[in-house]
Amino acid sequence: MSELRIGSIGLGNMGGRMAACITRAGKAVLGYDPVAANITASGATPAGSAADVVDGSDIILLSLPKSAVVEAVMLGDGGVLEHLRDGQIVVDLSTSAPASTRMIAGKVLAAGASYLDAGISGGAAAAEKGKLVLMVGGEESVLDRARPALELFSGKIFYTGASGAGHTTKLINNFLNAITLSATAEAMVAGKKAGLDLEVLLDVINNSSGVSFASLNRFPKIIKGDYLKGGLTNSLMMKDVLAYVELARDLGVASPNSAGPLASFGLANALGYAEQISNTVVDAIGDVSGGVRLFDPVPGGADAPDAPHEAPHDAPEAKEQP
Template sequence: MTHGARPVGFIGLGNMGGRMARRLRDAGVDVLGFDPRAGVAEEIGVRAATSSGAVFADASIVLLSLPDDNVVRSVMTDPAVREELRADHLVIDLSTSAPEVSQQLATEVAARGARFLDAGISGGAAAAEAGTLTIMIGGDAADVQRAEPVFAPFASRVIHCGPSGAGHTVKLLNNFLNAVTLSATAEVMVAAKKAGLDLATVLEVINASSGVSFASQKRFPAIIQGDYLEGGLTNTLMLKDVALYLSMLSSLGVASLNAPGPVASFGLARSLGYADRISNTVVDAIGDVSGGIRLHEPTPSEDGTP
């Protein structure tokens, strides 16, 4: 799989970015990656750039997978990046950014003759590794078509949601539902444990009934076995996404009556020491304030005791 003589640039090689970059590499794509942490590109097995500007100097398609839109903006306003920005550049923001930031950056990039897509992703670390992510995109249809071969190694669904900003708008809507169902299911499972119920049986009922969700189907069958599916969105980032959602609703003039639950739940997780742990550990935070409840009690062989 080639993209002419130029590599595909990838800035941000963290939990999700690193997995997507590796999928591209495994598909035969020449990936030029940059991450401020030394040695990360080499660990992933992609060519290492010395800076974001160096990525833009060599690649015409550049993917961004960064913690928030402040970091996205800092990359795109870096003087070295601005100096290298050319008319043939297509910048694809895979981060979770505020839609208005995406729209502003698209306008600024277009003024230089280049193109910008906001491309929210969903599916988590497991989907990134399997190449089955869903991508929701805002921007011009021709730019989406140009990007599709780059998405193919790590995404099974690419959905063009509308003009600039639409991709990250849909992403925030989806992430809010994710936050609600994850935190609510965590609460329910702690209650089920404290009630003395068999958790696998509870999940069987939920997944065959009206309470079913991605959390109950894809997350909690592993969590009740002690596997928190590490590598995905942290509690801090989940709370950040909910805050972005609330800001968006405020600008739209829409009341948010369901936000207190996830705000309290992921805020609790942060305050109890789970800030940088995967958001699935919200169940342990709820368990902590509910009598020290854990869904899975390690066996002696699991915790290393004789």
């Protein structure tokens, strides 16, 4: 069987890094993004439109902000659905609502093509290294066909079940991510105000029952002034938590634990951190706790890092975020 031609629609923070992994592996990517600079940075071959990507590809990767955008790209006039051919595969790598995913998948199947929903975890750092974790829903036989392309930017691929299962798994994972990040941020602000040595506090947490991805991988850097810029912003984290709450409602699952991250990331958005990496939620909590910062650089010192709360509207760069 001939090698699948790869196309990519959406070449921003995550999509661009995934496409770059593919091109670094010596494979061509036909790419489209409304921001031309994103196409150039990804190393993709420019396409004039999303429809052109479909016309020139066998497998089409989508990396878009939310379900509404995915629906517009897939189902809008002149969109992907109108140009699909028999045997093509569309892989939605966005964080989308499972109900929307299943609806689109049905329309794609009726057009003779296949649709996989592939939630991703690992953030910008893993995307940069081609080590993302993928959680994939849809037909397992279709995943087997798509796997050679997906392995170019992922370290682990989990088959999670029928259409929508991948995006459901992603929302659940992101919900836990939001809880542990916001809760650890609050705990670290409390530790700072209590006068504790934050390195010792983290060492205790990471060897005790309070350990989490946030305490292991984020806060050892944050307490030294490195907010690991890049990845999920506070506004996107809020979007994902709300999407989980909607999923829980549809499933009939009580969600008392959603109150914490909704309050924390809502606070961050209200205080001007909306487009900053979600790790800055600790500064938002610090703001309303007496102006607390976990890292106190010497004013004007050579070792003083960029402080996100000083300039909350700087565009994020790249490092880490599940």
